[in-house]
Amino acid sequence: MDVFAPNLPEMFNNAALGLYHILGIRKGTGDRESVHIELEDIDLEGLLVAFLNELLYQVEEGWVGEEFNIEIHETHLEAQLRMTPILDRQHDIKAVTYHELKIIQENGCCRTRIVFDL
Amino acid sequence: MDLKQIEKINAYEWEINQTAQPWMRVPVRIFSNEAMLKAALQDRSLEQAVNAAALPGLVGRVCVMPDVHQGYGFPIGGVAATEVQTGVISPGGIGYDINCGVRLLSSDLPKQEVVNVIEDFIRLLYQACPSGVGTKGVFRVNEKELKQICEQGSGWALKNGYASRQDIETSEDGGCIAGADWMAVSRRAFERGAEQVGSLGSGNHFIEVDLIEQVFDEQAASAMGLSVGNIAIQLHSGSRGFGHQVCTDFVHQFQSVSTKYHIQLPDRELVCAPLNSGEGRAYLAAMRAAANYAFCNRQVLAFAIRQTFEDCFPGHHLRNVYDLAHNIGKLETHQVEGRELQVCVHRKGATRAFGPGHTDLPQQYKKIGQPVLVPGSMGTSSWVLVGTETGMRKSFGSCSHGAGRVLSRTQAKKEVNGGQLRDELAARGITVQAGSLRGLAEEAPQAYKDVDQVIDCIEGAGLGLRVARLVPLAVIKG
Numbered sequence: 001m002d003v004f005a006p007n008l009p010e011m012f013n014n015a016a017l018g019l020y021h022i023l024g025i026r027k028g029t030g031d032r033e034s035v036h037i038e039l040e041d042i043d044l045e046g047l048l049v050a051f052l053n054e055l056l057y058q059v060e061e062g063w064v065g066e067e068f069n070i071e072i073h074e075t076h077l078e079a080q081l082r083m084t085p086i087l088d089r090q091h092d093i094k095a096v097t098y099h100e101l102k103i104i105q106e107n108g109c110c111r112t113r114i115v116f117d118l
Numbered sequence: 119m120d121l122k123q124i125e126k127i128n129a130y131e132w133e134i135n136q137t138a139q140p141w142m143r144v145p146v147r148i149f150s151n152e153a154m155l156k157a158a159l160q161d162r163s164l165e166q167a168v169n170a171a172a173l174p175g176l177v178g179r180v181c182v183m184p185d186v187h188q189g190y191g192f193p194i195g196g197v198a199a200t201e202v203q204t205g206v207i208s209p210g211g212i213g214y215d216i217n218c219g220v221r222l223l224s225s226d227l228p229k230q231e232v233v234n235v236i237e238d239f240i241r242l243l244y245q246a247c248p249s250g251v252g253t254k255g256v257f258r259v260n261e262k263e264l265k266q267i268c269e270q271g272s273g274w275a276l277k278n279g280y281a282s283r284q285d286i287e288t289s290e291d292g293g294c295i296a297g298a299d300w301m302a303v304s305r306r307a308f309e310r311g312a313e314q315v316g317s318l319g320s321g322n323h324f325i326e327v328d329l330i331e332q333v334f335d336e337q338a339a340s341a342m343g344l345s346v347g348n349i350a351i352q353l354h355s356g357s358r359g360f361g362h363q364v365c366t367d368f369v370h371q372f373q374s375v376s377t378k379y380h381i382q383l384p385d386r387e388l389v390c391a392p393l394n395s396g397e398g399r400a401y402l403a404a405m406r407a408a409a410n411y412a413f414c415n416r417q418v419l420a421f422a423i424r425q426t427f428e429d430c431f432p433g434h435h436l437r438n439v440y441d442l443a444h445n446i447g448k449l450e451t452h453q454v455e456g457r458e459l460q461v462c463v464h465r466k467g468a469t470r471a472f473g474p475g476h477t478d479l480p481q482q483y484k485k486i487g488q489p490v491l492v493p494g495s496m497g498t499s500s501w502v503l504v505g506t507e508t509g510m511r512k513s514f515g516s517c518s519h520g521a522g523r524v525l526s527r528t529q530a531k532k533e534v535n536g537g538q539l540r541d542e543l544a545a546r547g548i549t550v551q552a553g554s555l556r557g558l559a560e561e562a563p564q565a566y567k568d569v570d571q572v573i574d575c576i577e578g579a580g581l582g583l584r585v586a587r588l589v590p591l592a593v594i595k596g
Contacts, residue, residue: 042374045386053366060252060310060359090554092251092320094362095214097190098369098386117190117214118321118527 004111008044009070011103011110012051012077016065019052022116024090025064032084033063039077045101047077048112052096062086093118119164121156124148130578131512133179134168141172141384147179149513149579154184154571157524163193169384170198174392175205177454177461181513183468184575185522185567189213191387194467194523197516200393202449202460206381207398208390209372209405211464213445214365216405217412218356219290220469220491220519221420221441222502224343225350225427227434229329232349232591239430240327240549240592246422247325249318249596250553255358256316256418264312264411268300271410272441275417282438285417287480289441290470293413295448299403303360304367307404311360311411316418318355320553321527322561323596325423326352326493328500328588338486338504338585342439350588351427351436352493352500353419355596356445357412364408368401393462402447402462409446416441439502440489444469444519452514463514471505471517471582488515490582494569495521496550496561496595497543500588501573508580517582521569530565531556543593552595561595 001018005011037054041047055065058081067082099115125133127147132155134146146167148155158164163186170192171180177199186195191210200206232239248255259267267274272293275281286292300308318325328350333339344350357364372389375397381390391397424436447464454461463470472479472488479488487504494500498521509515525533536555539562543550552558576582 041370042377046370046373050370053370057306089251090556094321095366095369098373098389099190101386115190 001114001116002111003114004109006108008072008110011112012048012070012072013068015048015052015114016055016068019055020064022091023059023093025059026087026089027064028085028087030085032082035081035083037079037081041075043075044103045098047072047075048103049096049098049101051077056093056096058083059086059089091118119159119168121159124155130575134164139168141382142168144171144176145179146171146182148182149575149581150184151571151575151578154567154575157567158186161188163188166191166193167196169388170196170211172383173198173200173206173208173388173390174381175200177201177459178514181516183518184572185518185520187523189466191385192466195518196466197468197514198464199452199461199514202393202462205393205462206390207393207401207447207462208388208464209365209368209401210387210389211466212405212447213466214362215356215445216361216365217409217443218445219412219416219441219443220493221353221416222439222491223351223420223423223436224439225348225434225436227349227431228347229349231431235430236327236592237549240551240594242426242430243325243423244551244594246426247318247419247594248316249594251320253317253319254313256422258313259315261308264308265300267315267411267414268303268407269298269410270294271413272417275414275421280421281417285420285438288438289413290443293417293441295406295409297403298406298410300407302400302404303364303407307360307363307367310363311358314358314360315415316422317358317415318419318596319358320557320596323355324496325594326590327592328352328590330586331589332587334584334586341482341486342489342502342585343437344439344502344586351423352491353416353423354493355416355419357408358415360411361408364404368404372397405447409443413441440491442469442491450514453511463516465516467519468516469519470515471509472515473505473507473510490517492518492569492573493520495563495566496593497546497548497563497590498569501569501584502586502588503576503582504585506580506583509582512579513581518572518576521566521572523565524567525565527560530560530562534559534562534564548590549592550595558595
């Protein structure tokens with residue numbers, strides 16, 4: 001999955017939306033929940049994998065993120081997520097991989113390519 | 119990587135010299151014919167094998183099977199052995215679906231008693247064996263039971279009435295790898311695993327009702343209960359979310375562990391830890407727990423298949439031929455360059471294939487060698503082989519695990535129409551039950567290599583010998 005955005009928080013946000021798209025999620029109705037995530041990792045690529053794995057776990061628990069408020073400081077990420085229950089989904093993702101993962105920040109754009117194990 | 123960098127040893131063996139890249143600690147040996155080798159050069163699988171040759175403590179060669187295709191870090195269809203005292207263990211060299219594997223059940227039921235009721239039978243199997251995206255298993259287990267499954271594998275199923283003693287005896291390692299420790303497994307893996315015992319999953323996992331069409335080795339086929347004209351059933355599944363979580367946890371944790379031990383690698387997916395370190399031992403214990411979960415999962419599914427079969431065909435019985443892993447890391451003893459060494463054999467998309475006489479084989483297979491199950495793609499042949507003494511020397515007793523993909527799932531979905539494929543298979547007399555047509559398209563025969571060619575290469579290289587060929591009558595696609 002190729003992801004790009006003007007800045008890192010938006011790129012992480014877009015990566016999350018792409019992940020949900022691949023999973024083929026249909027949102028249900030019901031009470032929403034707010035979830036706070038804090039992650040530490042050795043670098044930005046590690047943070048991205050950890051963030052997406054966190055969302056995959058939430059999907060397994062039956063929740064999809066709707067609104068994201070993400071802050072990234074080098075090796076630390078904090079996110080406030082507004083979660084909605086999942087009605088159903090079409091696909092499984094076994095894992096988010098580090099396969100040739102590199103976040104490139106240049107000319108006012110952040111981009112990366114993420115490979116999933118399906 | 120191109121053909122010029124690869125030395126031809128003989129018609130079925132090729133080698134990439136250790137000098138091809140500075141990080142290589144051992145050469146890469148490819149078991150393939152020229153046509154399949156050229157096909158393998160179309161993706162990055164051989165570059166990944168060269169990268170895997172960087173793992174500290176490797177012995178012998180990195181081996182590449184004829185069904186090789188591109189994975190993440192390590193190629194799928196790769197085998198690498200690291201020395202236990204000085205070497206490492208790499209979760210990426212085992213895979214996310216720990217102990218993904220295959221089971222074969224044989225019967226004394228002739229095809230003609232099945233063909234007229236095959237659609238009803240496959241529908242009942244589909245109901246009995248939960249499959250598809252995010253599926254819950256046959257039952258939910260509590261935390262105490264899950265801990266027991268981690269440590270006992272199929273033994274838990276035996277104690278709880280879901281297995282026979284013969285099932286256990288004819289499973290790799292008796293369906294339980296010693297040394298598993300649930301304490302090394304994360305809370306998340308436990309949460310994901312509790313609901314999925316006895317579930318097929320999605321992707322390339324399947325249950326297939328086969329006709330035993332041809333037997334090549336009467337003695338071996340007889341020992342396995344395989345007779346021409348009778349029905350056999352294959353089952354392909356793994357450790358579900360439990361195993362995925364274990365691998366994810368340790369690939370993440372090992373990103374910093376590799377740095378701690380000053381291990382330089384060409385790809386982050388290859389991250390590893392010394393086998394004799396605390397981190398390496400923790401992964402080994404957690405990986406074994408996931409492997410045991412997978413053994414138990416296939417056993418519970420096999421129990422559901424057997425119950426359905428015996429309800430549909432009274433007086434007939436399904437006997438376990440063998441259950442084996444093809445994503446696994448095992449401590450084994452092998453002869454390496456004249457020395458007997460204890461090594462950790464990483465098999466990622468590769469099957470153990472021990473030769474005759476090996477002490478780890480059940481009594482009934484001691485003479486013939488280990489049954490090796492090589493499923494083809496949906497709609498093509500599957501093969502039963504036996505392991506050989508030659509394979510013990512050349513590939514750490516390992517063999518191919520399937521046909522091997524040539525199209526990614528995304529490509530397959532673009533090129534194949536699921537509904538059309540289902541109709542084509544039906545026209546050939548193959549009934550399909552699938553959760554989704556798009557999922558079906560991902561597993562189309564054209565997405566895979568020719569399994570018959572894979573078997574030619576395996577036999578040509580001496581890694582396995584043909585016993586029987588199976589053809590599909592009905593498939594449940596997870």
